[in-house]
Amino acid sequence: MAADHGCPVMVPKAEDPTVLTELSARTAGRCALVPLIETALGVGRAREVCAAPGVVRAAFGNVDLAAQLGVAHDDHAALTYARSSLVLSSAAAGISPPIDGVTTAVRDREALGSDIAHARRLGFTGKLCVHPYQLPYVTDGFAPTADELHWARAVLQAGDSVTTVGGQMVDRPVLERARRLLALAARA
Numbered sequence: 001m002a003a004d005h006g007c008p009v010m011v012p013k014a015e016d017p018t019v020l021t022e023l024s025a026r027t028a029g030r031c032a033l034v035p036l037i038e039t040a041l042g043v044g045r046a047r048e049v050c051a052a053p054g055v056v057r058a059a060f061g062n063v064d065l066a067a068q069l070g071v072a073h074d075d076h077a078a079l080t081y082a083r084s085s086l087v088l089s090s091a092a093a094g095i096s097p098p099i100d101g102v103t104t105a106v107r108d109r110e111a112l113g114s115d116i117a118h119a120r121r122l123g124f125t126g127k128l129c130v131h132p133y134q135l136p137y138v139t140d141g142f143a144p145t146a147d148e149l150h151w152a153r154a155v156l157q158a159g160d161s162v163t164t165v166g167g168q169m170v171d172r173p174v175l176e177r178a179r180r181l182l183a184l185a186a187r188a
Helices: 017-026 040-044 046-050 062-069 076-093 109-122 132-142 146-157 172-187
Strands: 009-011 033-037 163-165 168-170
Touching: 009 017, 017 033, 017 046, 033 040, 033 046, 040 046, 040 062, 040 076, 046 076, 062 076, 076 109, 109 132, 146 163, 146 172, 168 172
Parallel strands: 009 033
Antiparallel strands: 163 168
């Protein structure tokens, strides 16, 4: 992100794509914008927010949204729709997958691991941290596993035609997923 733009900027309470458009224009497109979507209105407008000029990826504000909705911020089921909306909106806008919200239990590795696993299953590729203690667990938790890398390599070795790997059909979308996994591993 920083290589393409001079300064990544996280924009809190992102709800209005025109605000992001104006911010991008004011910085002459030099800043990578990361809208923090943390309100019901922001979730409702996620597709437009993610498609705004200068936006390179979105982040999810689970604590503020949960407070607005009157649900627990660590309840996966209560916030799955909102999280999924960000993943779909990011894909539709052609930007990087979103960053998940925080785990407020600073040193609870089990809670952090559960949150990371849930976010990964939904399509997130990163997570906001509230304490440096969480950084290595988040980094490791979002890195492709050895099994995923083995699968991705096997898929790419099978070639570009429709085939099977491990008894599973492989076509263009599966090849793209394999390439994304290997690219993610290369960046880690």
